[in-house]
Amino acid sequence: MRIHSTILALYFLHIGIIFAQNSHLSPKINCDTAYFHFEDYIDSMKIYETQMGKNKNLSTNDERLKLAFFIALNRYPELHRKRITLKHKAINSTMQAQPSPDFFFQRKSKRAYRIFVNNNPDLTGINYEELSFNGLVGWIGHEFAHLIDYNAMSNRELVGFIVGYVFDQRTMRKTERNADKETIKRGLGIQLLDGVAFFEKNNKVSKKYRKRKQKNYLSEAEIIVDIQRNCNH
Ligand SMILES: [Zn+2]
Numbered sequence: 001m002r003i004h005s006t007i008l009a010l011y012f013l014h015i016g017i018i019f020a021q022n023s024h025l026s027p028k029i030n031c032d033t034a035y036f037h038f039e040d041y042i043d044s045m046k047i048y049e050t051q052m053g054k055n056k057n058l059s060t061n062d063e064r065l066k067l068a069f070f071i072a073l074n075r076y077p078e079l080h081r082k083r084i085t086l087k088h089k090a091i092n093s094t095m096q097a098q099p100s101p102d103f104f105f106q107r108k109s110k111r112a113y114r115i116f117v118n119n120n121p122d123l124t125g126i127n128y129e130e131l132s133f134n135g136l137v138g139w140i141g142h143e144f145a146h147l148i149d150y151n152a153m154s155n156r157e158l159v160g161f162i163v164g165y166v167f168d169q170r171t172m173r174k175t176e177r178n179a180d181k182e183t184i185k186r187g188l189g190i191q192l193l194d195g196v197a198f199f200e201k202n203n204k205v206s207k208k209y210r211k212r213k214q215k216n217y218l219s220e221a222e223i224i225v226d227i228q229r230n231c232n233h
Helices: 005-021 038-052 063-073 101-105 133-151 155-167 169-201 207-216 220-232
Strands: 056-059 083-089 095-099 112-118
Touching: 038 063, 056 063, 063 133, 095 133, 101 155, 112 133, 133 169, 155 169, 169 207, 169 220
Parallel strands: 056 083, 083 112
Antiparallel strands: 095 112
16 A cells, blocks of 8 residues: 555654654653664674674675664664574565574574575565665564564474464464564664565565565554554553
8 A cells, every 4th residue: 555645744743743742752662763874874883793793693795684684683682692594595575584493402592593585586576685774674673573472482382383374374464463563663663664665666576475465464554553653652
């Protein structure tokens, strides 16, 4: 669904009024509406690597992707010490987050996670490299929201969850929509919105992928409502 620019303008006006009226927003909800630009943050990469790079394996040459990874990770302190690998793979979505396959044989505290980034745009119609840097941060933020979910589950629960996600449409829908909501709660709503707007505008997206997205994820309008809801608390 396309959002009329007037609605967006009204939304930003609304946020402005909230900030003017209430400068002490709930510490749990970050209503930061800033856009992330690669050039503004690239100098911080070394600091991010020192602060959050422990147990992280970023298997990519893409500096934009690496930086977006750390900017998004910054909003998920629970994951700062977790073992996370990021790598490219040909998958039928843009990104995918999952526990390392050997998780069942490991203690939960030692569990490792993987985030795959699609490197074959022919499978989806989307080339992640065309996403704005801001949208890329939002997209990775959504994947971290999944890791927060997995991290709360025992090994047994995680097995049950994976089975549900694969075979039950409702589980998939609930999981994806919750991940979107968590991303917004972490203050990455505008970033998520940017990523979704890119998806909606992109006419190269495969029919199948578009259908799956519309069915299981928050729409642009729902994201805006959710950002407002979070900011009003
Ligand atoms: Zn997802």
